[in-house]
Amino acid sequence: MIKFESVVKKYPDGTVAVNGLDLVAPSGKITVFVGPSGCGKTTSLRMINRMIEPTSGTIWLDDQDTGKVSESTLRRGIGYVIQHAGLFPHRTIVDNIATVPLLLGWDKKKARARSLELMERVGLDPNFARRYPAQLSGGQQQRVGVARALAADPPVMLMDEPFSAVDPVVRGELQDEFLRLQSELGKTIIFVTHDIDEAVKLGDQVAVLKVGGTLAQLASPAELLTDPVDDFVAGFVGRDRGYRALGFESGTLDAASEQTVKFGDDSATVLRAGRDGWALAVDEARRPLGWVRSAAVPSGKQVGPELLHRGGTLASVSGSLRAALDAALSSPSGRGVLIDENGALVGTVTAAEVVQRIESHLHARRDQHDEGAVSGG
Amino acid sequence: MINGIIEWLSDGEHWSGPDGITARLLEHLQYSFSALAVVLLIGIPIGLYIGHTGKGSVAIAGSANALRALPTFGLLLYLVIGYGDKLPTDWIYLGPSLFVLVVLGVPAVLSNTYAGVQNVDPAARDAAKGMGMTGMQVLLRVELPNALPLILSGVRSAMLQIIATATVVAYVTLGGLGRFIIDGLSQQDYFQMAGGAILVAVLAVALDLAFAVIQRYVVSRGITGRYAAPAANADVVAAESKASV
Amino acid sequence: MINYLKNNPDNVSEWFFAHVWLSVVPVVLGLIIALPIGWVASHYRWTYPPITNLAGLLYTVPSLALFIIMPSILGTKILSPINMVVALTVYSVALLVRVVADGLNSVAPDVRAAATAMGFTGLGRFLKVDLPIAVPVITAGLRVATVSNVSLVSIGALIGVPQLGSLFTTGFSRYIPGIVLLGIVLCLVLALVLDGLIILGGRLLTPWQRAVAKR
Ligand SMILES: Nc1ncnc2c1ncn2[C@@H]1O[C@H](COP(=O)(O)OP(=O)(O)OP(=O)(O)O)[C@@H](O)[C@H]1O
Numbered sequence: 155m156i157k158f159e160s161v162v163k164k165y166p167d168g169t170v171a172v173n174g175l176d177l178v179a180p181s182g183k184i185t186v187f188v189g190p191s192g193c194g195k196t197t198s199l200r201m202i203n204r205m206i207e208p209t210s211g212t213i214w215l216d217d218q219d220t221g222k223v224s225e226s227t228l229r230r231g232i233g234y235v236i237q238h239a240g241l242f243p244h245r246t247i248v249d250n251i252a253t254v255p256l257l258l259g260w261d262k263k264k265a266r267a268r269s270l271e272l273m274e275r276v277g278l279d280p281n282f283a284r285r286y287p288a289q290l291s292g293g294q295q296q297r298v299g300v301a302r303a304l305a306a307d308p309p310v311m312l313m314d315e316p317f318s319a320v321d322p323v324v325r326g327e328l329q330d331e332f333l334r335l336q337s338e339l340g341k342t343i344i345f346v347t348h349d350i351d352e353a354v355k356l357g358d359q360v361a362v363l364k365v366g367g368t369l370a371q372l373a374s375p376a377e378l379l380t381d382p383v384d385d386f387v388a389g390f391v392g393r394d395r396g397y398r399a400l401g402f403e404s405g406t407l408d409a410a411s412e413q414t415v416k417f418g419d420d421s422a423t424v425l426r427a428g429r430d431g432w433a434l435a436v437d438e439a440r441r442p443l444g445w446v447r448s449a450a451v452p453s454g455k456q457v458g459p460e461l462l463h464r465g466g467t468l469a470s471v472s473g474s475l476r477a478a479l480d481a482a483l484s485s486p487s488g489r490g491v492l493i494d495e496n497g498a499l500v501g502t503v504t505a506a507e508v509v510q511r512i513e514s515h516l517h518a519r520r521d522q523h524d525e526g527a528v529s530g531g
Numbered sequence: 532m533i534n535g536i537i538e539w540l541s542d543g544e545h546w547s548g549p550d551g552i553t554a555r556l557l558e559h560l561q562y563s564f565s566a567l568a569v570v571l572l573i574g575i576p577i578g579l580y581i582g583h584t585g586k587g588s589v590a591i592a593g594s595a596n597a598l599r600a601l602p603t604f605g606l607l608l609y610l611v612i613g614y615g616d617k618l619p620t621d622w623i624y625l626g627p628s629l630f631v632l633v634v635l636g637v638p639a640v641l642s643n644t645y646a647g648v649q650n651v652d653p654a655a656r657d658a659a660k661g662m663g664m665t666g667m668q669v670l671l672r673v674e675l676p677n678a679l680p681l682i683l684s685g686v687r688s689a690m691l692q693i694i695a696t697a698t699v700v701a702y703v704t705l706g707g708l709g710r711f712i713i714d715g716l717s718q719q720d721y722f723q724m725a726g727g728a729i730l731v732a733v734l735a736v737a738l739d740l741a742f743a744v745i746q747r748y749v750v751s752r753g754i755t756g757r758y759a760a761p762a763a764n765a766d767v768v769a770a771e772s773k774a775s776v
Numbered sequence: 777m778i779n780y781l782k783n784n785p786d787n788v789s790e791w792f793f794a795h796v797w798l799s800v801v802p803v804v805l806g807l808i809i810a811l812p813i814g815w816v817a818s819h820y821r822w823t824y825p826p827i828t829n830l831a832g833l834l835y836t837v838p839s840l841a842l843f844i845i846m847p848s849i850l851g852t853k854i855l856s857p858i859n860m861v862v863a864l865t866v867y868s869v870a871l872l873v874r875v876v877a878d879g880l881n882s883v884a885p886d887v888r889a890a891a892t893a894m895g896f897t898g899l900g901r902f903l904k905v906d907l908p909i910a911v912p913v914i915t916a917g918l919r920v921a922t923v924s925n926v927s928l929v930s931i932g933a934l935i936g937v938p939q940l941g942s943l944f945t946t947g948f949s950r951y952i953p954g955i956v957l958l959g960i961v962l963c964l965v966l967a968l969v970l971d972g973l974i975i976l977g978g979r980l981l982t983p984w985q986r987a988v989a990k991r
Pocket residue numbers: 165166167169170171190191192193194195196197198348
């Protein structure tokens with residue numbers, strides 16, 4: 155657990171970067187600091203490992219006052235990842251990752267073994283071990299940065315915009331892998347970003363900071379999207395927050411069963427299977443391949459890849475309502491395809507059905523609010 | 532004319548004895564490397580300190596330029612006649628000579644060391660601190676190795692300047708390869724002068740090449756960019772193909 | 777120091793101007809020669825390594841050695857100032873070639889492409905676009921060349937070429953520190969004045985930099 159207790163940081167030039175921050179980042183969870191440029195995210199983060207000394211207030215690491223331990227001891231127990239990775243250009247990848255273990259006095263062999271293990275953990279080819287940072291792509295360097303921070307297995311990790319310098323595709327991958335890693339490791343993490351989408355995707359809780367260094371709201375991502383406390387947070391969280399909030403709503407949908415076709419089926423079969431002029435093609439394992447327009451299969455011809463329309467996204471049957479709605483909206487047939495965890499077809503839903511489901515969720519939530527208001531009053 | 536110089540250089544007589552080429556060469560190296568050693572002892576620690584703390588950087592930039600304008604030959608003669616008599620006998624000439632060679636070499640080493648540390652990627656320095664390295668560890672394990680290429684090129688140019696200038700100490704009765712130039716002049720023996728000049732030139736070039744080789748092997752390949760294996764660009768984890776229907 | 781100046785004003789001023797001449801002429805000649813070579817090195821990329829390596833090698837040769845070897849190449853007399861001018865010119869070329877090439881390379885590719893798109897070609901582009909942009913880098917190189925030349929020229933006194941260095945040898949043979957000191961002070965003054973003039977020239981040639989600095 156990390157606890158900020160009325161923490162203030164005033165720089166010598168008079169800038170107040172952080173103004174009376176009170177906040178608890180629970181153990182084993184990801185707390186995201188988000189906010190516009192200059193709102194004091196980096197300053198707050200760096201006060202935890204005392205790269206910056208607070209002007210007043212206390213930061214607790216579990217029940218230890220961070221101001222009362224030596225800087226190096228404190229920092230060696232906290233993983234630290236920064237924007238451009240900050241790898242040491244003169245050291246190979248293994249040696250970069252082994253930095254903290256070696257500082258802690260591990261023997262060389264053990265530190266090396268540990269760093270190879272970590273390379274695998276963060277998805278780096280072990281052949282990169284003997285390379286230098288300049289020989290890696292930006293995304294790979296960032297993975298090394300994460301591995302290096304994890305090397306001595308610190309319970310706490312501080313991450314300052316670790317994924318912001320890579321392109322959106324790689325960023326997405328890194329985020330997914332980061333979440334997978336965290337589900338295995340359960341670290342206490344403070345993650346800084348200025349990207350609200352990233353905050354919402356990664357955070358167990360999100361702290362929105364305002365310029366001037368004050369906390370505007372501390373909430374779960376879903377709450378932040380559906381119930382921003384003020385205009386600032388509402389504006390920062392963005393325009394289509396209602397839609398994005400659906401990403402946190404899951405509900406069982408009644409999937410309609412779907413007649414399917416296979417490659418090699420003739421036009422008559424397709425016409426029979428099709429509904430509203432569209433039939434869904436699947437492979438042997440019943441994994442969806444694409445939609446076929448019933449009328450587009452000339453008589454005597456068979457279904458093949460060239461006839462497929464692949465526009466629609468797939469939604470997991472146990473996934474969010476947002477994904478289900480997107481599947482319906484993007485499907486050429488108007489029917490969104492739902493799959494199970496093996497990728498096999500479960501059935502289809504229409505946009506109207508998903509919206510109905512959403513409506514009933516919203517009703518339920520409003521009722522809860524009302525009850526809360528009654529019992530509170 | 533050239534023939535005369537070659538003849539002078541290839542005469543075995545000129546190479547042996549206490550005032551032969553071999554002995555003078557050794558003297559020259561002795562003066563130069565003693566001075567260079569002092570230069571390193573002064574220039575590197577101060578350069579590291581200024582680079583690490585950022586204190587006094589303005590003073591450095593200014594004084595390095597002013598020192599370059601200081602005429603070494605004049606300073607040497609001034610010190611010998613102005614202060615030589617205050618030194619023990621053995622040091623009357625040697626002291627001022629080493630001193631001016633040191634003054635000559637320090638600016639290059641100091642300012643390059645300072646610049647090398649300054650140029651270290653701030654993110655790497657920040658990461659090093661953030662991982663719990665002490666100031667000394669950051670300096671020795673991160674800043675110094677990364678500054679090494681610039682430090683070495685500073686040492687290299689200081690060495691060349693010192694080798695070249697160590698010739699003038701012969702003017703104040705000391706030895707070294709400059710002896711041949713001074714003696715050649717007073718004996719009106721141009722071949723001896725030119726022979727000495729060529730020896731100094733060859734020495735400078737040879738040491739420069741040797742230094743270039745050392746430089747190659749001392750600096751981390753991660754910094755020089757001369758890697759063993761060809762750099763690969765392929766991302767390890769292939770982009771997850773987006774499922775779509 | 778002052779006495780010597782009072783008693784021998786003619787000597788001193790003669791030496792001073794000889795020193796100016798010996799320090800400045802090689803740098804000017806050196807720049808004139810280094811410009812086309814530097815241009816070649818920046819324009820034809822494959823020539824850059826051989827040209828700069830050769831220049832580096834020449835720069836490694838001690839200047840005093842060069843003064844002395846010159847007569848056997850040029851056929852001049854050992855005491856002729858020509859030796860020094862040629863030797864220091866070679867030296868300045870060696871230093872400036874790399875500076876010019878790097879300065880020209882520092883012109884952003886965008887600017888170059890834009891200039892070409894506007895119809896600048898060959899020499900026109902070199903004179904009106906590349907060269908002005910390279911001025912700050914070249915100025916810095918000229919400062920180093922000139923200031924170190926002032927000191928190198930004085931070493932010529934060792935082999936008897938008259939200039940401010942003659943104050944060193946005169947003072948030494950008469951055992952009067954003041955005369956040597958006079959030489960040192962005049963050398964420093966000369967170096968600072970020349971350095972200042974180059975800075976000034978560089979500023980006048982790059983009015984856009986001053987505009988930025990003022991803001
Ligand atoms: N060393 C410093 N001295 C003075 N002011 C500083 C210093 N570091 C940061 N500041 C100021 O403190 C405020 C907060 O800075 P901080 O770096 O914490 O912002 P941030 O939220 O991380 O912004 P960004 O998203 O741009 O990284 C800013 O106004 C900044 O200008």
